[in-house]
Amino acid sequence: EIVLTQSPGTLSLSPGERATLSCRASQSISSSFLAWYQQNFGQAPRLLIYATSNRATGIPDRFSGSGSGTDFTLTISRLEPEDFAVYYCQQYDLSPTFGQGTKVEIK
Amino acid sequence: QLQLQESGPGLVKPSETLPLTCTVSGGSISSTSHYWAWIRQSPGKGLEWIGSIYYSGTTYYNPSLKSRLTISVDTSKDQFSLKLSSVTAADTAVYHCASQLYSPNSYIDVWGKGTTVTVSS
Numbered sequence: 582e583i584v585l586t587q588s589p590g591t592l593s594l595s596p597g598e599r600a601t602l603s604c605r606a607s608q609s610i611s612s613s614f615l616a617w618y619q620q621n622f623g624q625a626p627r628l629l630i631y632a633t634s635n636r637a638t639g640i641p642d643r644f645s646g647s648g649s650g651t652d653f654t655l656t657i658s659r660l661e662p663e664d665f666a667v668y669y670c671q672q673y674d675l676s677p678t679f680g681q682g683t684k685v686e687i688k
Numbered sequence: 689q690l691q692l693q694e695s696g697p698g699l700v701k702p703s704e705t706l707p708l709t710c711t712v713s714g715g716s717i718s719s720t721s722h723y724w725a726w727i728r729q730s731p732g733k734g735l736e737w738i739g740s741i742y743y744s745g746t747t748y749y750n751p752s753l754k755s756r757l758t759i760s761v762d763t764s765k766d767q768f769s770l771k772l773s774s775v776t777a778a779d780t781a782v783y784h785c786a787s788q789l790y791s792p793n794s795y796i797d798v799w800g801k802g803t804t805v806t807v808s809s
């Protein structure tokens with residue numbers, strides 16, 4: 582099983598600031614099979630990014646993904662009020678597993 | 689667009705079997721592009737992939753749950769179902785049904801809202 586570790590656990594930022602979220606895998610993820618999701622309280626997760634850097638349909642371009650091997654990053658270039666939420670990474674190189682999440686909160 | 693809706697009991701007794709059903713709308717469960725998955729979320733274990741099924745009935749299970757798990761599909765009703773036996777408090781979670789594109793090892797493109805299941809006597 583591939584274990585995903587996300588950091589930081591909580592990110593306190595102001596609207597308009599840049600957010601950088603990290604996801605580290607316990608072993609190399611081939612073919613960049615990594616996705617990112619956003620979850621607001623009481624709602625289901627929503628797909629943001631798949632295959633490391635591809636935005637899902639309707640996702641604004643302030644969201645971008647990068648990385649390879651064991652280290653992956655989700656960047657939100659300028660935080661909007663609706664971006665304050667919990668973010669999860671997921672690998673699908675092997676049986677799917679998820680990171681424990683990073684909460685982006687308003688500073 | 690594709691929508692998924694979970695249904696089932698909100699409370700299950702320890703040692704009993706948890707049954708859940710997911711109804712697919714806005715698309716066909718017989719789509720050759722999709723696999724249909726169950727994912728659960730709990731404060732203790734976070735998000736956990738439970739298993740997936742193709743419309744043909746081929747199943748893929750999380751090894752940690754395989755001995756207690758059955759996932760099935762009913763194409764005539766556009767539904768797929770989960771049965772988890774011998775439940776304990778550790779199975780208390782929000783259960784989501786979801787769709788995956790092209791493979792059981794894939795990202796989740798559509799999520800159901802989720803249904804809360806509590807295991808308690």
